[in-house]
Amino acid sequence: MRLEAFRIKNYRSIVDTGWVNVSPDNITTIIGQNESGKTSILEALYSFFNGKIHEDILRSDMKYPEISCAFLAEKDFLGKRIPTDRLSPHLVTSFKQRPLLYLSRIWKNSHHSYLIYGNDEILEASRENEQKELEIEELLLVKIEKLLNETSRLTEIADTAERDLRKYRSELDGLETKYNKLIRSIERASMAKREGLKHEAESCEKKINEIKKLYTLSENNFNNHNEKLSQLIIKSGYAGKYKLALENVKKSEVGLKEITNLIEKLKFEIQINPSRRRSAKVLRNLKESEERKKQIKSEVFRFREMLRYAKECIQLALQNTRPEDIEVKARENYEKKEEQLDLEELALLIFPFVPEFALFEDFSSLLPNRIDLEDMLLQNENTEGFNAVKNFLIVSGLDSSFFNEVNTRILKSKIENLNGEISLHFQDYWRQNLGRSNKIKINFELEHYDLSDPEKKGKPYLEFWIKDEKERLYPKQRSRGVRWFLSFFLELKATAQEESSRKKILLIDEPGLSLHARAQEDVLKVFEDLKSEMQIIYTTHSPHLVNTEKLHRLLAVQRADEFNDHSETLVFDPQKLSQASGDTLSPIYTLMGTRLSESNFIQERNNIIVEDTHVFYYLKNIFDIFSKNEKIYFLPSTGARNIPLLVNMMIGWKLHYAVFLCDHKESREIYDQMKELLFRGNDEECSQKVLLMKGVEGIENLFSTIDFKKHVLNKRVGITESNLEYIADNNLSKSDLASAFAMRCHNLSLKQEDFDEETRENFRKLTAMIASSVKN
Amino acid sequence: MENNSHNAVDLSDSIRYASKIQSALLPEREYFKKILPYSFILYLPKDVVSGDFYWIKKRENRIGLAAADCTGHGVPGAFMSIMGINFLNQISSVCLGLSNIILNQLREYVMKALNQKGENEDQKDGMDIACCVIDTEKRQLEFSGANNPLIYFKDKEMKIVKADRMPIGVGPVEEESFRKNIIPFDAIDKFYIFSDGYADQFGGEGNKKLKLKGFYQILNEIQEYPFEQHEELLHNRIKTWMGDNEQVDDILLIGIDMKKIYNET
Structure with missing residues (x-):
């Protein structure tokens, strides 16, 4: 695993560096003036690793640091070290696309920090999830309140109905006894009284029937509500448990906060009052409090577990799960979620595998x-x-x-x-x-x-x-x-x-300050020798500790306002070096000579590096004929292998450049090398700066055979192979041919019409491709 | 005496064998018809072997077609035609380029094979050719000609697409790219490509050359008849024109009924 990039927030003069890539070839050089913030970068990276900060690194806004690192891992890291089924599918997919692992250390206060996994995108997604969870919980509480209200309403109704039933039953019993008595009295009564009794019995019977109706109504009502109530009571039981668990968690968390504050207070007291007697009492108190804190912590943990389980139960109950299935399913869901790693747990699992950062301030x-x-x-x-x-x-x-x-x-x-x-x-x-x-x-x-x-x-x-x-x-x-x-x-x-x-990352501040210039170059040699075994990040002012052939290793650091030591620190990677000030880049100028752009050889913009002098001749003349208005400055290298050196120089001189390459084995290797070193493997960015003319092995092949014979070879001969093959087969000098073409262009004042359609089309594409690259 | 006659028998055997080789290299009529069903080839070699050849190749949605006429006739012409067919097959082995690119490349092959460098004596060897590419996707006909034109008819009206005045092989002036002519399908009913043998044939009342004018007139006249009869009509007309005269050169004429083809594609 290797460090790929870092981001530092709120560390001394640094507000936010943004993501900064370190050199892919394991040696990163941080240059910048005194007080620019170079050392802060090294210290911040070291703090990321050991989790320690001094209070003097805090900025005036008192925001605590947040230091993130991206590590390039082996492709099978996740499956091998961390079971992928314990991760969210989103994380697994993004890792498969590029095996980068993001760890951030965030400080809560001067003494405590925690590690969390994720870059901005992942953390934002996680924050959104947390927010959703909160919303779900709020909604759950509303539902629970409704449920409990409904249960209590139905209970009241059922109680009333039950009371009515009892009342009607008792009334009925009385009336029925009375009625039976009346019937018996009628049988025994005289004719004169019989009618009166009959009348009374009829009236009693009528009342019995009325009350029976009321009884039936109440009975139905009772039965109905009772059935609903029995369902609600099960749900309410889970709701009650959830509320209780929630209350317990809150209470225990408050307790934990109180005891933590107390411990802090006691520690402070010990610090400011070293009197032995007083300290002994406070120490005892502190010891007891710390014991108590442990207990409360385990309580908090237990209550949180209970809350999670209660939450699963009530959610299932509210989804009308069969009562006998609720607890089984809740247990299953709970265990499944328990297995899922949250971002902090994941960070802790990954951290032991990241390289060890070692800070060498002074030997x-x-x-x-x-x-x-x-x-x-x-x-x-x-x-x-x-x-x-x-x-x-x-x-x-x-x-x-x-x-x-x-x-x-x-x-x-x-x-x-x-x-x-x-x-x-x-x-x-x-x-x-x-x-x-x-x-x-x-x-x-x-x-x-x-x-x-x-x-x-x-x-x-x-x-x-x-x-x-x-x-x-x-x-x-x-x-x-x-x-x-x-x-x-x-x-x-x-x-x-x-x-x-663990692999190592050496952070070295100003190595070789007391060394002679040549000995400083020897320091570079040691770095080169060790780079296969470790990553090295060092700061320097010295031009002798900057390898001008490898400016892709540079990070330039300077203050946003160079004249204000309180302004924030900015970090420029190799692609943005041109934005750094001349003073910041002075070690490079010292070695490379200053301001070449002020000469007429190369300009500040529109410089195109080409492989060789023959390509230079062709391109210069082709542009004169096909794209005269474009001001392009071609800079010939001495072979594709030396192009990276020229690119370094262009970066060092803060000149805008693009590279033009034909498509052959060596140029493809150079393209890949620059893609990795300068563009961190990003093909899209690389292809905008390094123009690889795909399928065209040599610039001579852009001429149709007829135009090649007419304007380059100046010979009537049958050519059935590509122009480049013809040159090779006949041992012709590319440079001689290119110079002959240049002479012909000059002597005959060749125009576009002097080339056939095939050549014209090829040249138009070529000039458009190069012209568009300098406009980017 | 006996020796001489023996030699003559040997020679004619060899030539017959050469004819077999040439026939083997020429596309089979069935293959031709399979690619272009509404077409005919009138191929009348003067001798056992011929200096004229035709060629067809299909690559994806493009069909290349050529009628060529090599320098000389008989055995020297036949050698050249074998070379021509081979080179065209080589050029089209991967894909079929534009018609003018095919001719540009063919010229390079011929120049290289004959080691021509633009000197005067180089200029006698080469070939004239009419080369078309039928692009069924773009629905257009590309034509490039080295001295040999293309004739096409739309609504019985004849149109001539001129060829470049350059041979395949080294010419008197420095090589230029052949022109590419593009004719959309819907602008053509029928087209013909040919060697110069038909028009150069002596005959008729004054025993004169038929000439291009006479040839074009015949082409105009047969437009009154269905395309299926064109081959026979053209054959009969040249036989009648020739009468008792000897055939002076190889005759090659290819006709294509584009209207039927593009109606089907």
Whole structure:
């Protein structure tokens, strides 16, 4: 996995860099004046990795930083490292299109940050989803309220109906008893009373019937509502559980917030009041509070789980799921959602695989004159020069077992061999002579203290020398530049050799400040050597630390208002270098000469780089005839291979350019190389700047055979192959032919009509393609 | 004496064999008819082998068609015609270009094969040719001619599309691109391409050349008859014109009823 791009927000002078691509060939050079924000970029990237910031990096608006990195992963990363069924399909599809992984670290306060997966698009989609979820929850609460109201309304109705039923039943019972009594009385009564009783019985019967009707009505009413109610009661049960769970979550979250504030307050108290007694009490209090916080945290977690489950249940109930299925299905849904990774979980899973960022601000640990072997074996990191010696041993391939050799003669012989190897290796990079002609040599020796140091007598120590034929000097007797370079060399080599499952990204601030110009160029050589093993991002002012053949590696940093140190930092990638100020680009001008655009050879705009002089001749004359009004400046390279160098120079000089290539193996390779290095693999952008005339192997093939014979070859002969093949088969010089064509154009003042339709059509297409590229 | 007659027998055997080879290279009539059903070829070689040849090739929606007349007749002409057919097949092996591009390329092939560099003696070898491409998608006929024209009729009115005055092979002036003429389908009823043998034939009352004027007149006259009878009519008319005279050159004439073709495409 490698770093592809970064974006920094709210970090010292940086407001928002936007996405900035790092160099695809693993060495990225950040140039810019003092106080432009170069170091901030390195520190921000380091903060992304270790999650730490100092308060002094906060901007005046007190917005906390947000640092994002895009990593190019192996194509099978997602399936191999993270099961794709735990991811949203959108993420999987976008990864398949380009295996880029986006991680952002966002700070909540000076001490806490969290990682989240996604670029703007993914995060926006996630925010939209969250918003939708909130809306769904709000709607759910409204539905729940309605449900509960309805349940209570129906309960009231059912209760009333039940009361009525009881009342009617009791009335009926009374009336029926009365009626039966009346009937019996009629049988026994005299004629005179019978009529009266009959009348009373009829009236009683009538009332019985009336009440029976009312009873039936109430019974139906009761039954109806009771059925509805029994359904609602199940739903209301889930609604109640949901509301309770919600309340619990809210309460526990409030509790968590309170206890967190309390802990912060206690910590602050400890900071400002170091009195032991007071502190002891506060410390006890703090310990208890932290214990309590743990409990509340687990409660919050448990309540949130319960809430999620309750939510599934009530949603299913509201969808009229069969009551016996609700809990089974809710469990299934809950578990399924639990398995889905959210963006924060995903970021945490990916983070262990991203390269390790290491920040080298200064190589403070310079190689000492000597160090006790005991200190090295016991890892006494505070010993002077410990790190430099540790690196030395790693680069030499030595571990503690090496010094277990008891035979001093064998040990010394091994050390002698190693000294030779290390010196040779170092000389590959350090090309400065020491003295007149002698190359620097690095030596270490294993010695033992003698009587002059009675405390350490007999104990082994390592002694270091930097020597030439005449002098054998301790490191401290050499210049700071030599020592710095040696330490830098050891540090980088050791880092590259360290066995780690993670790749490394070295962030180096101003390397080689104390070095001579040539030695600074040697630093570049070390970078080149290590770039296959790690990515290197470094800042510099020095023109000697800028490889002018590889300006695609540059990022230029400057303030939005160059005269105001409080204005925000802007970052320009190679494609936008022309927007950077002359002062920012001064290291490039120093090396490449200034303002070539002010000469008449190349102009600020409309420059077309072509493969060779013969293409130059053809194009210049073709444009004179077919597109005279276009002011195009053709710049011949010396072969397609050298075109990237010219492109570098154009970028360095801030000149607008396009490249014209015919379609052959070498030019296609150059096209692909520029596509990767300058356009980050974006074919559309590359094809606008690098014009590859597809299907046309050489510019000579744009002439019809007849015009080729007439205007280029000046010979009547049958040609059945392509013009280019004819030239090759007959060992003709392309340059001679091109110059003959130029002469003919000049001497005969050739016009468009002098070419046949086929040639005219080809030339019109060619001139239109080139002209449109310079207008872009 | 016996030896001489033996040699003569050998020679005529060889020529007959050469004729077989030439016939094998010429497109089969059936193949021709399959590609262009409403067409005829009047092919009357003067000798056993001929200096005239015809050629047809179909590539996707384009049909290339040519009637050519090589320098000389008999064996030298036949050699040249074999070369011509081969080159045309080679040029059209992948796709059929524009009619003028086909002729430009054919000229390059001939110049290269005969090692012609524009010197005077080079100019006697070559061929004249009428080359058409029928584009059924664009519904148009492309024509380019090296000395040989194309005649077409619309509503019985004859029109001539002139050829460039350049041969296939090196000519007296530096090579130029052949012109490309484009005629839409709906502007043609029938068209004819041919070698010069028909018009150069001696005969008639004054035993004179028929000439192009006479040939065009015959073409005009037969328009009164259905196309299916044109081959026979043209054959009969040249036989009548020739009478007892010897055929002076190879005769090749191709007729196409475009109206029927484009009505069907």
